Amino acid sequence: MNTCQVSFIRGLVLPLLKLFSSVMDALGEKGAxxxxxxxxxxxxxxxxxxxxxxAWEMCDTEDLSQSDRDPSPERERKETERERETEKQRRYLGIQYRPNCEGF
Structure with a gap:
């Protein structure tokens, strides 16, 4: 998945996130x-x-075939840091699901 595809997905998903946020606010006010x-x-x-x-953004960082042959220490450090941060967020939110990057 390239940067344009990620931007396109963000263009579709972020407005939906705002819509969900508005619905959540309405539910909170009305009490449902x-x-x-x-x-x-x-x-x-x-x-x-x-x-x-x-997860899509992490899959988008570089061509995986190239990076598997010649992983740089800087790239590995960044990936490790991203994985740690994502795992912290998952634990905080109570999410057990781990998305699979294959096919993106």
């Missing part, structure tokens, strides 16, 4: 049915979409 279940579900959806966008 009072148990907050809808709000929790939308929060989980937003978290999953965000994590998948980050």
């Amino acid at each position: 049915d009072g148990d907050g279940e809808e709000r929790d579900l939308l929060t989980q959806i937003l978290a999953n979409v965000t994590m998948n966008l980050q």
